Amino acid sequence: xxxxxxxxxxxxxxxxxxxxxxxxxxxxxxxxxxxxxxxxxxxxxxxxxxxxxxxxxxxxxxxxxxxxxxxxxxxxxxxxxxxxxxxxxxxxxxxxxxxxxxxxxxxxxxxxxxxxxxxxxxxxxxxxxxxxxxxxxxxxxxxxxxxxxxxxxxxxxxxxxxxxxxxxxxxxxxxxxxxxxxxxxxxxxxxxxxxxxxxxxxxxxxxxxxxxxxxxxxxxxxxxxxxxxxxxxxxxxxxxxxxxxxxxxxxxxxxxxxxxxxxxxxxxxxxxxxxxxxxxxxxxxxxxxxxxxxxxxxxxxxxxxxxxxxxxxxxxxxxxxxxxxxxxxxxxxxxxxxxxxxxxxxxxxxxxxxxxxxxxxxxxxxxxxxxxxxxxxxxxxxxxxxxxxxxxxxxxxxxxxxxxxxxxxxxxxxxxxxxxxxxxxxxxxxxxxxxxxxxxxxxxx
Amino acid sequence: xxxxxxxxxxxxxxxxxxxxxxxxxxxxxxxxxxxxxxxxxxxxxxxxxxxxxxxxxxxxxxxxxxxxxxxxxxxxxxxxxxxxxxxxxxxxxxxxxxxxxxxxxxxxxxxxxxxxxxxxxxxxxxxxxxxxxxxxxxxxxxxxxxxxxxxxxxxxxxxxxxxxxxxxxxxxxxxxxxxxxxxxxxxxxxxxxxxxxxxxxxxxxxxxxxxxxxxxxxxxxxxxxxxxxxxxxxxxxxxxxxxxxxxxxxxxxxxxxxxxxxxxxxxxxxxxxxxxxxxxxxxxxxxxxxxxxxxxxxxxxxxxxxxxxxxxxxxxxxxxxxxxxxxxxxxxxxxxxxxxxxxxxxxxxxxxxxxxxxxxxxxxxxxxxxxxxxxxxxxxxxxxxxxxxxxxxxxxxxxxxxxxxxxxxxxxxxxx
Numbered sequence: 001x002x003x004x005x006x007x008x009x010x011x012x013x014x015x016x017x018x019x020x021x022x023x024x025x026x027x028x029x030x031x032x033x034x035x036x037x038x039x040x041x042x043x044x045x046x047x048x049x050x051x052x053x054x055x056x057x058x059x060x061x062x063x064x065x066x067x068x069x070x071x072x073x074x075x076x077x078x079x080x081x082x083x084x085x086x087x088x089x090x091x092x093x094x095x096x097x098x099x100x101x102x103x104x105x106x107x108x109x110x111x112x113x114x115x116x117x118x119x120x121x122x123x124x125x126x127x128x129x130x131x132x133x134x135x136x137x138x139x140x141x142x143x144x145x146x147x148x149x150x151x152x153x154x155x156x157x158x159x160x161x162x163x164x165x166x167x168x169x170x171x172x173x174x175x176x177x178x179x180x181x182x183x184x185x186x187x188x189x190x191x192x193x194x195x196x197x198x199x200x201x202x203x204x205x206x207x208x209x210x211x212x213x214x215x216x217x218x219x220x221x222x223x224x225x226x227x228x229x230x231x232x233x234x235x236x237x238x239x240x241x242x243x244x245x246x247x248x249x250x251x252x253x254x255x256x257x258x259x260x261x262x263x264x265x266x267x268x269x270x271x272x273x274x275x276x277x278x279x280x281x282x283x284x285x286x287x288x289x290x291x292x293x294x295x296x297x298x299x300x301x302x303x304x305x306x307x308x309x310x311x312x313x314x315x316x317x318x319x320x321x322x323x324x325x326x327x328x329x330x331x332x333x334x335x336x337x338x339x340x341x342x343x344x345x346x347x348x349x350x351x352x353x354x355x356x357x358x359x360x361x362x363x364x365x366x367x368x369x370x371x372x373x374x375x376x377x378x379x380x381x382x383x384x385x386x387x388x389x390x391x392x393x394x395x396x397x398x399x400x401x402x403x404x405x406x407x408x409x410x411x412x413x414x415x416x417x418x419x420x421x422x423x424x425x426x427x428x429x430x431x432x433x434x435x436x437x438x439x440x441x442x443x444x445x
Numbered sequence: 446x447x448x449x450x451x452x453x454x455x456x457x458x459x460x461x462x463x464x465x466x467x468x469x470x471x472x473x474x475x476x477x478x479x480x481x482x483x484x485x486x487x488x489x490x491x492x493x494x495x496x497x498x499x500x501x502x503x504x505x506x507x508x509x510x511x512x513x514x515x516x517x518x519x520x521x522x523x524x525x526x527x528x529x530x531x532x533x534x535x536x537x538x539x540x541x542x543x544x545x546x547x548x549x550x551x552x553x554x555x556x557x558x559x560x561x562x563x564x565x566x567x568x569x570x571x572x573x574x575x576x577x578x579x580x581x582x583x584x585x586x587x588x589x590x591x592x593x594x595x596x597x598x599x600x601x602x603x604x605x606x607x608x609x610x611x612x613x614x615x616x617x618x619x620x621x622x623x624x625x626x627x628x629x630x631x632x633x634x635x636x637x638x639x640x641x642x643x644x645x646x647x648x649x650x651x652x653x654x655x656x657x658x659x660x661x662x663x664x665x666x667x668x669x670x671x672x673x674x675x676x677x678x679x680x681x682x683x684x685x686x687x688x689x690x691x692x693x694x695x696x697x698x699x700x701x702x703x704x705x706x707x708x709x710x711x712x713x714x715x716x717x718x719x720x721x722x723x724x725x726x727x728x729x730x731x732x733x734x735x736x737x738x739x740x741x742x743x744x745x746x747x748x749x750x751x752x753x754x755x756x757x758x759x760x761x762x763x764x765x766x767x768x769x770x771x772x773x774x775x776x777x778x779x780x781x782x783x784x785x786x787x788x789x790x791x792x793x794x795x796x797x798x799x800x801x802x803x804x805x806x807x808x809x810x811x812x813x814x815x816x817x818x819x820x821x822x823x824x825x826x827x828x829x830x831x832x833x834x835x836x837x838x839x840x841x842x843x844x845x846x847x848x849x850x851x852x853x854x855x856x857x858x859x860x861x
Contacts, residue, residue, distance in 0.1 A: 022752075022774040060844060060849040062603070062849075087649065178713070182654065183651050183652055183655075184651075186655075289555030289556075290553065290575065292513065292551060367556055368556070391560060392573070392574070392575040395575065
């Protein structure tokens with residue numbers, strides 16, 4: 001019956017006003033601004049746009065296939081085999097091969113790698129390690145293990161959802177990769193304006209010059225007051241003190257006294273505007289489930305007791321990242337330590353190498369408790385030994401690390417972005433990085 | 446396929462009776478569910494008691510228990526009672542008085558599920574025991590007035606689901622679940638679906654993001670699975686199932702065999718191109734979904750354009766439908782027997798984390814809601830007609846901070 005229909009009506013598309021919101025549209029340009037260098041560090045969004053890992057984490061933190069279509073653990077997690085997805089090409093057209101993957105991983109990890117050896121076997125990559133690595137698939141999703149290869153000009157090429165397309169007028173331009181193995185991204189182009197201060201980012205957002213800007217945790221409340229639309233991650237940035245265990249701080253009792261003297265509540269309430277999660281454990285509570293077993297309470301009397309009779313010489317506290325909130329946190333910690341009888345001074349910016357205590361942040365990229373503990377231990381240069389596969393083994397390993405008092409967890413902080421009304425479905429990965437390829441622009445027809 | 450039928454007068458009473466019966470069955474079910482949930486805790490409680498006993502010797506002990514997890518608070522006293530009973534088996538007698546042994550139990554949870562932690566303190570020494578626990582599935586209920594949409598859970602899993610189909614062959618029933626990478630067959634025994642086989646979906650081109658796919662029962666073989674640029678065919682010969690997939694641009698069926706209209710799907714996007722088969726003189730604009738609507742003078746077709754506008758083609762004319770501001774991308778018509786006999790089920794905006802489905806009728810060219818929105822705990826991913834045309838298959842993606850899963854519902858309408 002329908003076959004008989006012949007179109008005779010003339011459509012008046014603009015007659016009915018605003019339309020409903022529908023599935024995500026394709027097309028358009030997404031503009032975002034960042035403080036740092038988009039190619040550097042775990043926050044480097046350009047790397048996430050242009051490169052893929054062997055695995056990836058979904059929003060819930062579950063490991064999913066990426067450049068590896070499947071994998072298998074062998075020999076009690078001492079050997080892992082990852083099969084490389086077929087028909088994938090780097091942006092310059094070079095096919096992705098197991099050899100290229102093995103070479104990329106070898107070059108990206110030269111020290112404290114989660115494997116002893118990585119090599120290609122046919123269309124698969126084999127990792128071997130002296131110790132069992134049950135969390136290797138989760139670890140391989142980290143930004144540092146993204147796969148790339150060097151083209152003839154010496155530039156790194158990835159397989160990611162976007163290709164670098166130039167740097168005109170201080171704006172990095174990335175265009176959609178139509179042949180991406182996970183499907184073409186929704187937007188045609190992403191423009192990244194690097195090295196913009198938060199103030200400038202917010203100003204640009206106010207005049208409609210950008211779609212995505214960064215919101216530091218201490219400014220989340222302010223962003224809410226300004227009615228900005230916010231997407232925030234679970235607290236995944238660990239603020240911690242890293243304490244030397246040599247020289248004046250060789251005595252573990254002194255280090256314990258420092259840990260007991262710090263007032264986490266004040267840091268959270270005053271500086272980070274209650275946007276963080278107070279922690280005395282290395283893993284966030286949502287990940288471990290046992291965070292409450294580590295006491296966050298400040299105990300000045302006990303700190304003074306432990307310190308008495310062993311007053312160390314002048315100590316220096318430095319901040320690894322020189323932003324204002326970190327600097328303020330360091331100043332408050334110095335006051336806390338002085339209240340416990342320590343002679344502490346704040347090192348000038350850039351004085352990290354000579355400091356006895358360093359205030360720093362570790363960016364957690366995984367949602368697997370074991371992989372997360374490994375990641376934190378590696379980043380903070382701690383030795384961790386997890387004997388067993390159950391959660392109780394992870395707890396014991398974490399407890400052992402904390403008992404050295406060379407690392408003192410303080411707060412877990414979220415990552416957040418403000419987005420314009422044009423942006424739809426911008427979500428954050430489990431590590432807080434924005435999933436640009438899955439977002440769309442609303443005004444695109 | 447059942448023939449369309451009109452709403453008979455008498456069955457209204459039967460429907461009320463049915464509702465009462467359903468309510469009673471629901472209550473009984475809830476009681477059994479609670480009992481089953483309590484039974485599920487027996488093993489973890491026993492394990493925890495065993496671990497506690499390994500640290501605490503026989504004698505009196507003070508027990509405290511707190512719940513930091515999403516576990517129903519009503520369960521906590523039962524768990525405590527079970528734990529006290531199990532501890533007695535090890536000679537540990539729980540009392541309220543302060544003793545040498547203090548046992549602090551925390552019902553917590555982490556990224557993978559529940560975690561019960563016991564701190565056993567004797568003097569200054571504290572030992573810790575931990576037991577991972579399944580928190581169990583959440584329960585879903587839904588009530589409404591007017592025409593009532595009812596959803597019944599058919600299936601749920603962590604991996605994405607595009608569509609499901611249940612096929613009866615003789616005495617055996619099979620369910621096929623279409624996932625982005627594979628088709629999985631399940632057989633039923635004692636009301637439990639058991640995985641039978643997995644069939645990988647082979648394709649040479651990458652699938653688009655926002656992947657859509659549809660399973661359809663076919664004459665001559667079991668089913669066809671339509672995916673962007675790919676057609677998979679499921680066949681059964683004697684006792685073996687086979688699924689073969691080929692790259693193809695064949696058009697997808699838009700409706701049942703009564704109106705054999707097909708449309709071409711864009712293999713790199715999430716919508717139909719607008720080109721129909723059999724075709725017309727003019728190509729339609731791209732659309733997300735389409736459905737057939739019985740009308741007094743035949744049938745009309747609704748097309749949900751990618752710009753959110755709804756086109757109705759009826760009696761050789763194409764018109765815009767008004768009153769569709771709240772419509773999302775997915776629509777399907779079901780023969781409910783209520784009201785005009787057929788309603789269009791439409792997804793909500795799809796933008797909010799909590800989506801909905803609502804029934805509409807279109808007497809002229811303006812859509813009128815005829816049911817309250819059926820609230821959902823997540824976002825509508827697919828809404829396809831079911832095999833009999835009287836209900837729809839709804840796929841909902843729910844996600845929490847800890848997990849995400851896909852739920853497949855059968856949605857039908859009840860006449861009030």
